[in-house]
Amino acid sequence: AQKVTQAQTEISVVEKEDVTLDCVYETRDTTYYLFWYKQPPSGELVFLIRRNSFDEQNEISGRYSWNFQKSTSSFNFTITASQVVDSAVYFCALSALPGSILTGGGNKLTFGTGTQLKVEL
Amino acid sequence: AAGVIQSPRHLIKEKRETATLKCYPIPRHDTVYWYQQGPGQDPQFLISFYEKMQSDKGSIPDRFSAQQFSDYHSELNMSSLELGDSALYFCASSLEMGHEQFFGPGTRLTVL
Numbered sequence: 001a002q003k004v005t006q007a008q009t010e011i012s013v014v015e016k017e018d019v020t021l022d023c024v025y026e027t028r029d030t031t032y033y034l035f036w037y038k039q040p041p042s043g044e045l046v047f048l049i050r051r052n053s054f055d056e057q058n059e060i061s062g063r064y065s066w067n068f069q070k071s072t073s074s075f076n077f078t079i080t081a082s083q084v085v086d087s088a089v090y091f092c093a094l095s096a097l098p099g100s101i102l103t104g105g106g107n108k109l110t111f112g113t114g115t116q117l118k119v120e121l
Numbered sequence: 122a123a124g125v126i127q128s129p130r131h132l133i134k135e136k137r138e139t140a141t142l143k144c145y146p147i148p149r150h151d152t153v154y155w156y157q158q159g160p161g162q163d164p165q166f167l168i169s170f171y172e173k174m175q176s177d178k179g180s181i182p183d184r185f186s187a188q189q190f191s192d193y194h195s196e197l198n199m200s201s202l203e204l205g206d207s208a209l210y211f212c213a214s215s216l217e218m219g220h221e222q223f224f225g226p227g228t229r230l231t232v233l
Contacts, residue, residue: 035221043209043226043227043229044224045164045211047222047223091163107177108166108177108179109154109156109164109166109213110166111163
């Protein structure tokens with residue numbers, strides 16, 4: 001079975017601070033995808049990134065960066081110089097590749113429980 | 122750019138009533154997923170379709186059914202509604218299975 005753990009339920013920071021959201025996952029698949037989604041107070045789910053398990057390069061996109069470490073099954077997300085607009089719930093998610101025998105062939109997303117990030121002035 | 126469209130955005134029903142949620146995927150996307158997000162919870166996968174065939178099934182109650190039509194839109198039919206069905210229902214679409222899933226704005230269902 002697949003499992004995603006986001007141990008941080010809620011994080012509060014002051015604007016311009018850097019913040020790292022932790023994500024640890026479990027899967028028996030040897031290849032898989034990892035994702036981060038943002039859910040602002042308005043409720044929609046906004047796609048941030050998808051990472052293939054065979055690509056361990058870290059990625060940076062503006063103030064966002066992701067650190068994927070297969071050895072520790074972690075896919076952490078860092079926001080640099082946080083802003084009030086970053087306040088949201090952030091979900092880490094995992095999916096198998098299509099055709100995976102272990103997950104029944106589909107590639108549904110398994111989400112973590114989310115981390116509520118509050119950025120204050 | 123076109124996004125996933127869900128209708129209605131809000132729906133209020135009484136217990137034991139039925140509800141139909143609709144999802145229109147991003148043009149050219151052939152895979153549709155349905156998720157249910159209860160208050161304060163993470164989204165839970167219900168069911169998915171690829172090229173109009175069911176591709177995967179999660180924790181979807183027997184009271185719920187879904188299908189994908191020839192134009193790739195999908196409908197989630199919910200019968201004998203219960204208070205616990207109150208949730209945000211998301212539809213997501215992707216260009217073939219395995220690609221990133223883009224979510225619609227969700228339908229907020231309230232069962233009274």
